[in-house]
Amino acid sequence: MTAFLSRRKLTAWCLALAAGAAAPLAHAQAPALDGALTLVVGYTAGGSTDRIARMVAERLGPKLGVAVTVENRPGEGGRLAAKEVKRAPAAQNVLMLGNPAVMVVAPLVFKDAGYDAEKDFVPVSQVSSYDFALAVGNKLQLDRAMFLVGRLWAHPEEAVFGVPATGSLPHFFGLMVGDALSVQPQIKGYGGSAPLSADLSGGSLPIAIDTLDSLYGQHVAGKIRILAVSGKKRASFAPTIPTFREAGMKIDADGWNTFFAPASMPPAKVQLLSTKIREVMQDPALQKAANAAYITPIVSTQAETVQMLKAFRQQWEPVVRRSGFQP
Template sequence: MIRLTRRHASHALLASLLAASAVLPVQAQERPAKILLGFPAGGSFDTIARLLADKLKGELNRTIIVDNKPGAGGRLAVDILKNAPNDGSVVMFGPDAVASLYPFTVAKLNYNPARDLTPIGTVAEFPFAIAVNPQSKINTLADLVGGIKRSPNMAMFGTPAVGAPPHFYGTIFGDAIGVKLEPVPFQGSAPVNMALIGGQIPMAVDVMGSMLENHRAGKIRVLAVSTPQRAPQLPDVPTFAESGYASATGLGFNALYAPGNTPAAAVAGWSKALTKVMALPEVKDKLISMGFIPVGKSPEELVARTAGSTRLWEQAVKASGFVAE
């Protein structure tokens, strides 16, 4: 298993950020810029990437295209990014998993996050949530925990994929309540929701955004969210901390990255533009409607955030007993 310590992640990522600040070649500025995306068209990450491309083109004064390279949970895009020109013409939009989770779940990772990813800035956070079927008569997290402890058959949760963040967030919740929970993997969030609606699984753990529509329609019942404070999208749903399980607080996130050794001038240009775009009301409103929490901060903030995420996922993967293949 590949090891990425918090100190290694922070120091190496920050070192890549502070690379030589050479002025970009005129040719690089004139070419259309590209945002690599390791997920297919039509999904939430694709929607955000295209929103960013549309808004960033004005700030950067250049055409920006989204290049979908789906595969391996976003890892294919990283493989392409690491071999891309490091002149600021190519960046990648991806989840925190590419830098902080996959080093612990993929035995032979084709890239080194500290070496091959230069942080530009965090785009948005996404909470995790736990939900049940509303016909179960479980109305609170306390009801669910009591049911789990009374019946071993309740100690199973649906998750959209093996080795994905919701899988390990289920482990984090299990540790918080002192019960080992068993993941039931599906091929994506939609099948998880359908299984929960149909009563095939007692509960599900997924990103909050994937549960919003069915919760609002009364088809599932979200019991708790992983945000430090209540999520703006679900103001009536308590946090894990409010329910007595503060250790289950935590957020995933997505961010922009440049190739390793990208000059600081290029990173600064993208970062400044991203900060401005993320402050636009229409961008904030769109992300919130999708279940995300807008961020848009500095490369240094992303370095620190990645270190914390690395620590979170390393502990969760170890606790789950997951073996990298």
């Protein structure tokens, strides 16, 4: 009996010793950043992509225990940043906040975008989504999307959709709307959202398609009227505006902002960053700030982000290719 008790105590002691030794080892092997993290935005400061990047950076630093900064590298419609980030060595702590224009459209329409969106980058975490909006100027005096549909069926020559730029996502969404309405729209490209909104509110442009956040301020001011938004549900900051499906049109689509790591980054570090960004996006204060800036925050795992991108490409790539658009 004494020998049995001694053996049992010895076994328990060995197990305790092994557990005590394993804990520091596991802690030592846990992935961690060994320096500051840079979040690269391929646009000038102030836009919605830049704003959500800074909201994340402010809260991500304390979670990682390192400095997190946002670096704006505008040029070539965001492609310059992508070409620079793809060359980052494995030891460099850098992520790019990418959108569909850079990661889906550009590789399709440019003979050589300078990067392969699927091979040179690894999705980390989606952080926001945005809807597209169909809006009319007050000159048309329409307050429902189906009234506009009836007008375009009767007068298909009036199906002129203003968009912020040819080759932009609103451009291709305009083509989706045309398909849904069985009309052939004429796309009129502008040099950005500001001149588009000016012509729409001024009466020289009757119909426009742009991102919801770009048009919403004019809608609230009563200068234009947004008839429908492209999301599967109404935007949280614009709950009175119906979706296209609620308006009787079988169409929904959205855009996104997603963090991407260069393919050289070790998988353990990518997973760490994905986990911490997801934790940041769960912060109620961040979600409130995002909604106040007309941004829809998204909480997403890396796996969910990968699936989102796959579905997005399946929906949009055929539309872009059929358009025959060339820069």
